[in-house]
Amino acid sequence: AQKITQTQPGMFVQEKEAVTLDCTYDTSDQSYGLFWYKQPSSGEMIFLIYQGSYDEQNATEGRYSLNFQKARKSANLVISASQLGDSAMYFCAMREVGNQFYFGTGTSLTVIP
Amino acid sequence: DTGVSQDPRHKITKRGQNVTFRCDPISEHNRLYWYRQTLGQGPEFLTYFQNEAQLEKSRLLSDRFSAERPKGSFSTLEIQRTEQGDSAMYLCASSLGFRGTNEKLFFGSGTQLSVL
Numbered sequence: 601a602q603k604i605t606q607t608q609p610g611m612f613v614q615e616k617e618a619v620t621l622d623c624t625y626d627t628s629d630q631s632y633g634l635f636w637y638k639q640p641s642s643g644e645m646i647f648l649i650y651q652g653s654y655d656e657q658n659a660t661e662g663r664y665s666l667n668f669q670k671a672r673k674s675a676n677l678v679i680s681a682s683q684l685g686d687s688a689m690y691f692c693a694m695r696e697v698g699n700q701f702y703f704g705t706g707t708s709l710t711v712i713p
Numbered sequence: 714d715t716g717v718s719q720d721p722r723h724k725i726t727k728r729g730q731n732v733t734f735r736c737d738p739i740s741e742h743n744r745l746y747w748y749r750q751t752l753g754q755g756p757e758f759l760t761y762f763q764n765e766a767q768l769e770k771s772r773l774l775s776d777r778f779s780a781e782r783p784k785g786s787f788s789t790l791e792i793q794r795t796e797q798g799d800s801a802m803y804l805c806a807s808s809l810g811f812r813g814t815n816e817k818l819f820f821g822s823g824t825q826l827s828v829l
Contacts, residue, residue: 604755631812633812633813633816635817635818637818637820643802643822643823644820644822645756645804645806645818645820647817647818647819650813650814650816650817652812652813691755691756693755693818695816698769699744699761699763699768699769699810700758700761700769701746701758701818702758703748703755703756703757704755705753705754705755706753706754706755
């Protein structure tokens with residue numbers, strides 16, 4: 601079974617609009633961490649946001665927020681007020697107890713002017 | 714803070730040759746990870762180190778792959794007898810290793826391997 605599932609291979613959003621990128625995860629651990637990374641065409645992986653499994657509030661970092669629904673095992677990324685520079689691949693990742701990080705297959709986001 | 718650096722950026726080799734990649738993590742980071750990424754896929758875990766100890770290795774990793782991290786500083790990833798299926802971007806990442814946001818991975822720019 602896949603540890604991280606991202607079901608949206610590609611997404612389009614109008615500039616200045618909000619967009620939600622979906623992520624579901626599979627783990628039997630009680631303690632885990634969830635991450636989102638951005639990978640522009642230049643190839644570097646850029647950390648965006650972190651959510652701990654015990655965190656009761658949804659994480660926010662500037663225009664990024666993580667919609668954490670523990671019972672549904674989902675960790676969706678919300679980008680508000682999209683900008684042209686947000687066009688990139690976005691990866692959801694999970695760290696389990698054993699410290700291994702698992703990544704999803706990614707979602708390609710295109711921001712339309 | 715110079716970030717995670719990887720060398721070389723690109724490597725072209727012939728099938729059957731051995732290749733070695735180097736990764737220099739952020740100096741205070743005790744955890745170092747190697748990932749492989751092919752086009753259109755997410756990073757695939759290969760192995761990770763806590764200081765100089767290699768704590769986990771992917772079951773997908775054949776015995777042609779070996780990694781070291783002497784003295785808990787830089788790391789090398791060697792691929793012996795390369796095959797065309799080894800062509801990929803090899804990413805190195807490091808982290809402080811503490812739980813919470815400080816455990817986030819910092820990635821290098823990667824080494825793009827092409828096996829002809």
